[in-house]
Amino acid sequence: MSDSPQPYRVLARKYRPRNFRELIGQDAMVQTLGNAIRRGRLAHAFLMTGVRGVGKTSTARLIAKALNCVGPDGQGGPTIDPCGVCEPCLAIAEGRHIDVVEMDAASHTGVDDVREIIEAVRYAAVSARYKIYIIDEVHMLSKNAFNALLKTLEEPPAHVKFLFATTEVNKVPVTVLSRCQRFDLRRISAELLAAHFAHVVEAESVAAEPDALSLIAQAAEGSARDGLSILDQAIAHAEMGPGSEEAAPVVTAAQVRDMLGLSDRGSTRRLLGLLLEGDTGALLGAVRDQYALGVEPLSLMRGLMELTHAVTLVKAGRDIASPGQSAEEREALADWASQLGFAPLHRLWQLLVKGHEEVANAVLPIESCEMALLRVMHAATMPDPGELARMLREGGVPMAAPVAGNGAPAAASSAPVARLPATYADLIESFWQKGKGQLAQELHDCVGVVRFAPPQFDYRPTPQLPADFTARLLPALRELTGTVWQVAQADGGEPTLLEQEQNKAADARAQILETPVVKAAMAAFPEAELDDQLEPWSAKA
Template identity: 45%
Template sequence: MAEDHSAEPSLLPKGHEAIAPTPYRVLARKYRPANFDDLIGQEAMVTTLSNAFDLGRIHQAYILTGVRGVGKTTTARILARAFNYELPARDGKPAINAPTIHMPELGVHCQAIIDSRHVDVIEMDAASHTGIDDVREIIDNARYRPVLARTKVYIIDEVHMLSKQAFNGLLKTLEEPPDHVKFIFATTEIEKVPVTVRSRCQRFDLRRIEADRLVAHLSGICVKEEIAAEPEALASIARAAEGSVRDALSLLDQAIAHAKGSLRVEVKAEDLRQMLGLADRGRLIELFADVMRGDIAAALAAMKALYESGADPQRLLGELAEFTHIVTRLKLVPETAKDPALSEVERVRGAEFAQSLSLPVLTRAWQLLLKGLNEIKDSPRPLAAADMILVRLAYAADLPTPDEALRRLGNLPQATTAASSPSPARDSAPAGSSASLVSRGTGQAVRAAPAPQPERTEPGLRLARFEDVVAQAAAARDIQLKMALERDVRLVRFEEGAIEFALAPGASPQLAQTLMRRLQEWTGRRWMVAISSEAGTPSLKEQAEAAAAASLHGVRADPLVRAVMDVFPGAEIVAVREAEPAENATAAEDIAYIDSAPPEDDL
């Protein structure tokens, strides 16, 4: 027999027996946009979709991409509502039974779509439904008309995780779906979606939300929730969220739970810094000042103090890099100071640093900090790694930029410069040789500020032969001009100050002007360079090729060489070199062979 418990006393307070506790809804769900008017930061997409619905040009498939928390799934549900919006006539207002994005109130199907429980709006997570069988089920069900709504909508989240076979199986239906079916895809990695799928969809890139818009949004929610929040705390949340509304609301939820206060919850910047492991902005800026000043002892002490107060070393370096970016923007775009996401100390001190620090110093600090962030991630001792990064940054802060270093070198006395950089080539090479030209050119470049020009030489350089001109081009490291002079110049007449030559077939017609300009740079005086209609002598390259051919022909005619070639049939002479100064050198030792062994001594 069943026991009767009706007479047992209730354990709940009197008057509360039938009241169940209301489950808490997190802020990210409570303040999820229900229509396009509530969607912030996506004006371009909203305008495009509004015009498309007003004109009746509604596409069959949409793909939404962007970082996490910017509203992809929310936009998909709003679109599903717009496809199926239906409002019966009442209070003299006409009924609405057509696709529209103007939804002043909840329609017949709206609440069920918002709660993800409508039978004709199917939401599928591709992370857990990746195979062809899941897509085949979609294809089979798409043939049937919707049960309650006007349009059957398939929302596939994280669509990039579908398999290759699943994508291929979806292509035909996606290109020619039934009139009552719409597809909405959402993904954070659009590049992993096949181009064949992307080409069948209208693509919308949802942007990150700007920090000032996010601060204003969080402030409005705090007013609705009757939460007091310091502006600096909201700015810290906006920076930590990195443009994600969902991340910002989750952090605000956490900050409210962490906040203190008996009568009214108040979110303070100090509590938020402790919760997130952030550094006090004032102390962080002082650390930045110590590093930029090169005071490494003060910088290391400040880093240790911030670490002991709960700041994470990796976050500290990230915030230093962020403040470097703020200072750079203030230097280049002073209007950045009006950004509401910046605190007052960031505006004031950032403007001071923007005036005192040069752009090369800021860019160098940015590069060192970015490299340091990668190093600290892999370090077993984050604090020690952060200290070493600060040391590197402090010692690099006061280093001169390349142009400043050249200017300092240019201001040195000439005798000091010559004594501090002796050139062995200048002392040992004969005058007029290529080594001597390079040495003189380098010395002139060091003495001439600000730009180094190693190819220029002292005025008064004498070029007595055309071969000297070619040697000077090689000494100046103008390889392109050297090759052109050897290959394309057929000399007609040469004297110091004037050159006349004919061009070989295929030569550049600008060669004469280039050579005239370079000769003036090298010698310090004007040269007359002209192109002649006469044939001229063969070019240096042609002369070298002819000499090599004649030498090869003479070697082939040598009786000893003919005897060697008879012993090694198929051997080929590919090069001839001069005999080395040895007493017992033979002609056979001066010949290079391919595919043959050296001749025996008795040959």
């Protein structure tokens, strides 16, 4: 009769570190522990803190092994490299050592549970060098339980060691923290996680694309356990390789994106390009296309935030190149960084952060995502007040460089930087040069300026101004300057340019008629008239 198959163990349990060499991303802590063991400077209580899945409980078990290992010959002492073959090492790894007690504080929160520990520490270890208590999620203990533990924790018997693990160290009383040697376990970098996952898939006889492992490492957010759980799911999701049904599964980046609801980085770059270009229709279409492909609105917003952050880092001179970064992405980041200033990037970041928050709490996520991106589009290109005032004094405000339709910034040589008109007269002149004579004529004859501070324009209309003037003016201003204007009607303001010219002509006529020569001529020729007809301003058209 054949043996029954072994039950499947998930990767997060199967690949727990068995020694400190396999504990990734925590080199500083391993060095500190190694020096303490070699020099005999062992604390009586250790506290491991960090985000989920970085190895807090695994580290506690490794410390228990290191302190109780006796070596293959049974004569060894505490070591940072436990042998893994002696009885204490095997028993601790299998969770059956009588002197290594693990307790989950989430389910043993009361003072009675701690009292059992206090009573037990008086007795020496049965078979190990140290009696060790590992208390996971120690912050869940009640206030009375912590108080009951304090005295024993400060002066425990020499044969007892306490190992605490917690994800919320701020909830642990300071009186407890001061009695422990604290280790802050760091988030594991995406590069280290991706390399670790490559070893795992090789050991599991699974093929995986490097980009797929990079995506999983990024989604893990520094947690090895979360990453292994995602990898486990990705392997189950993957299709079998070519050849036969027994072929190894192949984990691809496209499948991981589909499984996690992620947008590919190329699509995110195109989306940011449309956002900067200000193409409303194309932007909304791209968002809906991503949504139809299964990309979550929150993931879409996060992708844009990550890309904006990357552009800002490149702008600041930081090298963020990574093995999984494509040449196209590096080129796009460099182009955006060279053409966007820090102020627009900071404003874009703040708007995206606000939009992410709204989408996360929205009843209608995709609709909220669209509204947030439209707000970003219309506000991110606005100059900040300080820059606007400075550039107005110098004669015009430079705007962000145009962005090509494929999402990459247009080259500076082929797309000159757009400028806002310095004066109202410059605006009218620009419209004449662009062939928009009707708008120019209306601005000259029928519009009184109340406030002209590009891209803000408040005006007083005359009765002769057509009703659709604003509707025609806004797209024309956007086309002319490459930015969104705020145009509104207001009271007061200056006379129209036509009225100003007529007033100047009337003043000049009055001055001429008051000169002695003209007075004498008019007296000599009573029927004479002063010909002061002006050439129509529109004649320049």
